[in-house]
Amino acid sequence: MSFTQISSTQAVGQGEWISKYRIEDLSSGQLMQEVDFANNVNIKYGSIFAGAEVNVTFTVELATTASFAKLNLRTNLQHSKLQQLYWELQSQDYVLLDYNPNSLKVEFNQVRGTLVMSLYGKIPITISSTIPVDYIFVTLYGPSGETLDTIEESVVTAAQDEFQSLLEIKQEKLQSLKDSGVAAGYVELYENVLDQAEDIADQGYVTSAINLLNSLSVSSEPVSGIMEALFLPIAGVLGVLAAIFAFLFFKGRGQISYLLLVVEDQIKDLEGLTLRISKIDRSIGTRLEGVRDRLKSLVGM
Incomplete structure (x- = not known):
């Protein structure tokens, strides 16, 4: 099966690629959002504030191998002052390409398996000055730059x-x-x-x-x-x-x-x-x- 055929059946934000994630406040360790599509879990424990530093730990499920398809994850978060890196690979058996934990993106070939990553960063203080904003923490892109999936949650001010x-x-x-x-x-x-x-x-x-x-x-x-x-x-x-x-x-x-x-x-x-x-x-x-x-x-x- 080709990569194009696979991507056409996947839906952004429906758990087809990013199957689960947790968003924690990096300063306090408080869990603010937990989503697990396979188990129909979507729990909001607390508000996510503009200007907060967060830890987003997520799982990407790759159902098939398309060896020549290069995927990448990107973030718009600002660099954390509490952590010295953006990305931390949790699933050590999954191979990344030219991995730089301080880059705004990480790349990998589409290989059947499970990729687990943690992302650290600061939500820009300016994104939600008046009304709540749906902020994209992580985007998964396909080989042609198409959006395969996102982690998106509402961000508010105090x-x-x-x-x-x-x-x-x-x-x-x-x-x-x-x-x-x-x-x-x-x-x-x-x-x-x-x-x-x-x-x-x-x-x-x-x-x-x-x-x-x-x-x-x-x-x-x-x-x-x-x-x-x-x-x-x-x-x-x-x-x-x-x-x-x-x-x-x-x-x-x-x-x-x-x-x-x-x-x-x-x-x-x-x-x-x-x-x-x-x-x-x-x-x-x-x-x-x-x-x-x-x-x-x-x-x-």
Whole structure:
């Protein structure tokens, strides 16, 4: 069977070539990701951070021999400061070609067998400044430069990881609110804020999204009809304000003056609602006052 026939049946990222791998934090030794396609294992133990030094140990299964087919492995990782090499051959019986452990690539002939390698390096700090990035740690290339397989995982910043953890907590809280019969208006407000926070984070404003999620902490959730009547208009006000913030982020300067007038009107409505809410739940009222004051500062009122 020719090499071309073999490669045409192999799928990138499906375990046909790279059958399993582990990604560990090189500083702490913590296992962050484990994948074993043969045993249907794909476990994420922790987030992989931009700027982290990692150890990627992986297995390449070569089902057939094609003696004249030269394959190579390459990485985009920066050189590790904790290790003095990129590559470490674990399967000593597999022969590499002109092996240089400090090169960005290693070459070998396609010979039936199992190749096990460890790769050490640093994830570039700049690859994930705003949103999670699918980063390719290792690429296996065929003799004509075609991609046979990759090791690719999501890389985040610490802020992105904090947002995702906080979002999961708030989503669990949302479900508990629904299950416990909290006022529908409050549930709607809560759900709208979660949606807006995700949208803001997706645009790269992770810190703002975290602050928005943190605003959902209250001393107690409303269950009475009067509270529901108050929260429905608040949900509407916050929805309009969120849309305005998005507009301010992504539209041109020409329409900002009009938008500021709209914000000022919403602030006045929010002041009235804040006063009414404070008489029932001081904690919620205090948070709304904070929102009002920040909006005033934004528009110069």
